[in-house]
Amino acid sequence: MQEKLQNIAKLSQHYGANPDFVFLGGGNTSVKDEKTLYIKPSGVALATIQPEQFLAMERQAIRALFTTELPADASGREAAAKAVMAAAVRPLGAGRPSVEAPVHEVIDYSYVVHLHPALVNGMTCAEEGKAACAKLFPEALWLDYCDPGCTLAFVVKKALDEAKAASGKQPQLVFLQNHGVFVGADSAEEIRRLYEHIVDTLKRAYAQAGVAVGVPALGEPDRDTLLASAPALRTILGTAEARVIVHCVGAGEAQGGPLTPDHIVYAKSFAYRGAADAAGIAAFVAERGYQPKVVEVPGKALFTVGDSLKDARAVAVALANARQVQALAAAFGGAHFLSERQYKFIENWEVESYRRKVSLATGAASRLGNRVSVVTGGAQGFGLGIAQTLAANGALVVIADMNAEGAASAAKELCDAYGADRATSVAVNIADEDSVAAMFAAVTKDFGGVDLLVANAGVLRAGSVKEMSKKDWDFVTNINYTGYFLCVKYAAKVMAAQIVDGKGLWSDVVQVNSKSGLEGSNKNGAYAGSKFGTIGLTQSFAKELVTDCIKVNSVCPGNFYDGPLWSDPERGLFVQYLNTGKVPGAKTVEDVRRFYEDKVPMRRGCLPVDVARAIMYCVEQAYETGQAIPVTGGQVMLH
Ligand SMILES: NC(=O)c1ccc[n+]([C@@H]2O[C@H](COP(=O)([O-])OP(=O)(O)OC[C@H]3O[C@@H](n4cnc5c(N)ncnc54)[C@H](O)[C@@H]3O)[C@@H](O)[C@H]2O)c1
Ligand SMILES: [Zn+2]
Numbered sequence: 329m330q331e332k333l334q335n336i337a338k339l340s341q342h343y344g345a346n347p348d349f350v351f352l353g354g355g356n357t358s359v360k361d362e363k364t365l366y367i368k369p370s371g372v373a374l375a376t377i378q379p380e381q382f383l384a385m386e387r388q389a390i391r392a393l394f395t396t397e398l399p400a401d402a403s404g405r406e407a408a409a410k411a412v413m414a415a416a417v418r419p420l421g422a423g424r425p426s427v428e429a430p431v432h433e434v435i436d437y438s439y440v441v442h443l444h445p446a447l448v449n450g451m452t453c454a455e456e457g458k459a460a461c462a463k464l465f466p467e468a469l470w471l472d473y474c475d476p477g478c479t480l481a482f483v484v485k486k487a488l489d490e491a492k493a494a495s496g497k498q499p500q501l502v503f504l505q506n507h508g509v510f511v512g513a514d515s516a517e518e519i520r521r522l523y524e525h526i527v528d529t530l531k532r533a534y535a536q537a538g539v540a541v542g543v544p545a546l547g548e549p550d551r552d553t554l555l556a557s558a559p560a561l562r563t564i565l566g567t568a569e570a571r572v573i574v575h576c577v578g579a580g581e582a583q584g585g586p587l588t589p590d591h592i593v594y595a596k597s598f599a600y601r602g603a604a605d606a607a608g609i610a611a612f613v614a615e616r617g618y619q620p621k622v623v624e625v626p627g628k629a630l631f632t633v634g635d636s637l638k639d640a641r642a643v644a645v646a647l648a649n650a651r652q653v654q655a656l657a658a659a660f661g662g663a664h665f666l667s668e669r670q671y672k673f674i675e676n677w678e679v680e681s682y683r684r685k686v687s688l689a690t691g692a693a694s695r696l697g698n699r700v701s702v703v704t705g706g707a708q709g710f711g712l713g714i715a716q717t718l719a720a721n722g723a724l725v726v727i728a729d730m731n732a733e734g735a736a737s738a739a740k741e742l743c744d745a746y747g748a749d750r751a752t753s754v755a756v757n758i759a760d761e762d763s764v765a766a767m768f769a770a771v772t773k774d775f776g777g778v779d780l781l782v783a784n785a786g787v788l789r790a791g792s793v794k795e796m797s798k799k800d801w802d803f804v805t806n807i808n809y810t811g812y813f814l815c816v817k818y819a820a821k822v823m824a825a826q827i828v829d830g831k832g833l834w835s836d837v838v839q840v841n842s843k844s845g846l847e848g849s850n851k852n853g854a855y856a857g858s859k860f861g862t863i864g865l866t867q868s869f870a871k872e873l874v875t876d877c878i879k880v881n882s883v884c885p886g887n888f889y890d891g892p893l894w895s896d897p898e899r900g901l902f903v904q905y906l907n908t909g910k911v912p913g914a915k916t917v918e919d920v921r922r923f924y925e926d927k928v929p930m931r932r933g934c935l936p937v938d939v940a941r942a943i944m945y946c947v948e949q950a951y952e953t954g955q956a957i958p959v960t961g962g963q964v965m966l967h
Pocket of ligand 1: 705
């Protein structure tokens with residue numbers, strides 16, 4: 329058995345890693361001997377499954393399903409079937425078997441690989457799929473659509489028993505209408521051969537019909553529609569507790585209707601088509617009984633909706649697959665959609681299903697509840713530390729930095745720590761208006777909006793007023809002063825678009841200022857001036873943007889002595905201040921450092937986490953705007 333388990337694991341990994349065969353983890357595999365069925369459990373991916381992860385089930389106990397009397401109503405029946413399956417697991421409680429376990433059981437062959445490949449579903453989801461199947465795969469069994477769960481097991485068993493009675497042997501290919509294919513064989517090589525045969529045969533048929541096999545391309549979204557519709561949709565589709573993500577996949581047509589159970593689970597049966605307004609969505613919800621997961625603004629933009637970027641991307645994968653299957657079905661008379669009774673069964677069943685409950689449990693309950701948070705200058709220093717704290721508290725973080733490589737690696741670090749798609753990166757020069765506009769368009773394309781701008785990117789050039797070059801002056805001013813204006817300008821437009829008919833959740837701008845914005849700084853006029861100036865901007869923007877439900881505050885950190893700005897051995901401020909003679913009598917970098925630490929009542933420099941906590945306060949509180957909050961260990965006190 330050990331060798332067989334290794335074979336089935338290898339087969340599973342082979343197909344699981346190939347998106348032509350498996351999307352969003354659909355499908356399952358098994359191997360059996362006389363007594364035991366070893367099957368891929370729910371919650372384990374085909375692509376990575378190991379031999380020891382296959383769940384052992386006692387075949388005799390699975391068979392009890394076919395002799396037990398089950399309740400007549402669908403949910404009672406499925407619950408009873410689930411209990412029979414759970415009782416067949418050895419040892420009891422070792423894992424969760426798929427609802428398709430009894431189908432694997434009734435197939436005579438020792439290896440079974442069940443997949444939902446788009447190439448196959450182009451035929452199973454086609455009006456003339458059955459006739460095409462009879463012609464292309466005369467040796468195969470075709471089964472008309474039936475509800476998944478134990479109904480499917482009964483139907484497959486009956487059909488296989490009949491086929492065997494007629495020909496002495498079960499067919500090795502079982503095509504399921506609007507679902508996928510079961511392939512059975514007594515060796516792993518034969519499974520591979522059979523799948524090659526299926527793929528080659530179908531590819532030839534598509535070629536003959538002049539149908540391309542790839543995912544049909546989408547166009548570029550209309551930028552104005554994107555910037556107005558996506559933020560509005562976030563509000564219309566979100567709730568006071570949970571912000572949603574509206575992810576733009578381009579422009580083009582949504583799925584035409586419900587194709588397979590997988591598509592319904594991820595993308596719902598129907599997409600919303602129309603303008604992104606509250607009345608249109610309300611009418612859709614009233615008709616369908618759920619909020620759309622796919623929104624098509626005809627000719628302008630196509631969106632997917634999720635509780636997080638990861639969810640929205642999963643919907644996008646299902647949508648792409650549906651669009652591909654639909655295009656392929658043109659080879660066999662066009663797409664055949666599930667009937668109302670059939671898709672409603674899946675919709676109701678899905679409501680009770682495990683995976684939906686799991687995905688709903690993430691993100692929303694955290695302190696920052698999926699707030700889309702853009703952190704400029706997040707590749708290093710304070711910005712990186714702030715990004716880490718925000719991500720740890722449930723924000724979706726966009727690292728926006730001129731240093732594209734640093735931003736990408738910071739985002740990767742956050743995803744490794746907090747989960748796939750919890751952070752992304754974007755290259756930006758905040759002093760360049762086009763670059764800032766493009767950055768917010770890119771963020772809106774990914775997430776649908778922005779809830780928090782942490783305007784952190786800033787630079788410092790120290791120097792005497794008598795010596796400082798105009799070039800250095802402009803450099804500091806363009807980034808620290810003008811750059812803040814540009815970021816707020818474009819962030820505020822997106823945030824304001826999240827207020828629909830006067831309703832929406834509050835957004836935040838938090839600028840990372842400095843204690844040098846509260847008190848002058850010797851031989852550091854360009855910097856201090858830019859920081860004082862931006863407090864004026866914060867106060868002014870706060871007064872204006874309050875009507876768009878945007879709070880605007882600054883936090884004013886003391887010196888981050890451990891960060892690169894101060895401690896970089898070549899360009900750090902300790903070295904610069906030593907060289908410019910800013911600290912009288914200082915002979916070494918250590919002298920300069922001690923001089924500065926001694927100025928702080930709390931006797932230490934400011935840390936990124938101190939700044940992050942102040943930012944969290946700005947976001948969580950609901951009764952303050954236009955403030956500049958010191959984070960200085962007592963060094964600067966307001967009066
Ligand atoms: N370090 C301190 O002691 C200190 C103290 C008080 C306030 N601050 C403020 O905190 C903020 C962050 O400072 P830090 O010390 O962490 O800086 P840092 O130099 O360590 O990092 C700044 C980041 O901003 C990026 N950046 C610079 N110019 C940019 C531009 N034009 N567009 C996009 N990204 C740009 C850089 O690539 C870098 O990743 C600044 O606004 C600074 O004024 C720093
Ligand atoms: Zn299936």
